[in-house]
Amino acid sequence: MNHQAQIQKQKTGNATSKAGVEKRKNEREAAFKKIWRGTHKDYRGCLPDGTLTVISWAKYGGGLVTAASICDAELAERSVLRFGQLNHQIKQG
Secondary structure: OOHHHHHHHHHHHHOOOHHHHHHHHHHHHHHHHHHHHHOOHHHEEEOOOOOEEEEOOHHHOOOEEOOOOOOHHHHHHHHHHHHOOOOHHHHHO
């Protein structure tokens, strides 16, 4: 088996179903939306296309983040601090 075939096998071996990926995306968006709602209006916003943004914490690089760009660690930490417990799916992610 050549190197490219090994890489492809790894990718497909670790991949989840399309429905599973979509479910994970929806859960991330829901968690991000909760964080967005709980963030002071001076530290959140909305891009022209309607995408919600919040200011990322400095230890995660700062700047604007969206549901698609926030790292798992920051999403999990902010969820814990905001809601007292970690969403099970995010923790496993």
